[in-house]
Amino acid sequence: MNFEVEQKHFVEDSTALLRRLASRGVTLGPVIAQADQYFNHPCRDFAQTDEALRIRTEDCTSFVTYKGPKLDATTKTRRELELPLASGHAEFAELLTALGFKRVTTVRKSRRPFELVHLGQTVHGAWDEVDGLGTFVELELSADEAGVNEAKHVIASLAEELQLGPSERRSYLELLLAIRK
């Protein structure tokens, strides 16, 4: 089983953070337009169980992703399954709907990936401009079960060095739904 150790931060001052990243030699990658279509379960409420099921479309490719409940308070460590879709997102959305899954909403963002070596590990970062929410930075490491604690330590240490402030545990989906309430 693979775990995604992930921490996300709202960016109040883009200019200052871009400067700190640049001083560590980081350049942001090209913009990827992502549309994430979220679904709720036919008989359990993913908002309550802290799970997520989405179809992500970037350019011409689509993936289905399942995220299990978060396992601890600071980082967003959780079980994650991601499968490429050979069929396209519309067909898979039709299958989910036939099985009773309900469309919740679509989160759209421009993502610019970056990489950064910290404490000997290559951390994957994302500079996200999310429609309706603003700018966020995500830091992520993949780890197997034995490597989760070390990965959490690396991410937390990097966040502190970059002065990212408090982490945001809620997903973009949760933030968007909270605003709309």
Added chain:
Amino acid sequence: MNFEVEQKHFVEDSTALLRRLASRGVTLGPVIAQADQYFNHPCRDFAQTDEALRIRTEDCTSFVTYKGPKLDATTKTRRELELPLASGHAEFAELLTALGFKRVTTVRKSRRPFELVHLGQTVHGAWDEVDGLGTFVELELSADEAGVNEAKHVIASLAEELQLGPSERRSYLELLLAIRK
């Protein structure tokens, strides 16, 4: 929406039926080994709702198939969604399990496809030797909503001509589960 108009018959006398098919110029195609892994829904009983969700693996390729409730008494007309799996069957089975779907059983069979033109339509047939059940013949036509009645008529007429006897509405899965009870 696409409908599968399908009729299935238990074959009591293989030799006689093969002779009747041969007299219509039918030759059976090469054997395809199919393993169909069936799942039940996390909160409705597909045995009650007359739906089915399966992962079919033949050789190195896998598909996921959803079948809606049968729409009439004789043929097995129903809504069908079929998607190729880019990821392989094990990964998709893991996703379904994470979402609360339960594995029911696996139906294994040797299928020899054939084709036969009847009343101007090309009917797709299958000569199925099903592990634990015996030999069956399936006749199938795909149709859109407007063509369903005509397709049913073609299938019924062909079944009569081939002296297939009464049709079996239960799926192989249902038949296997009935035997095990």
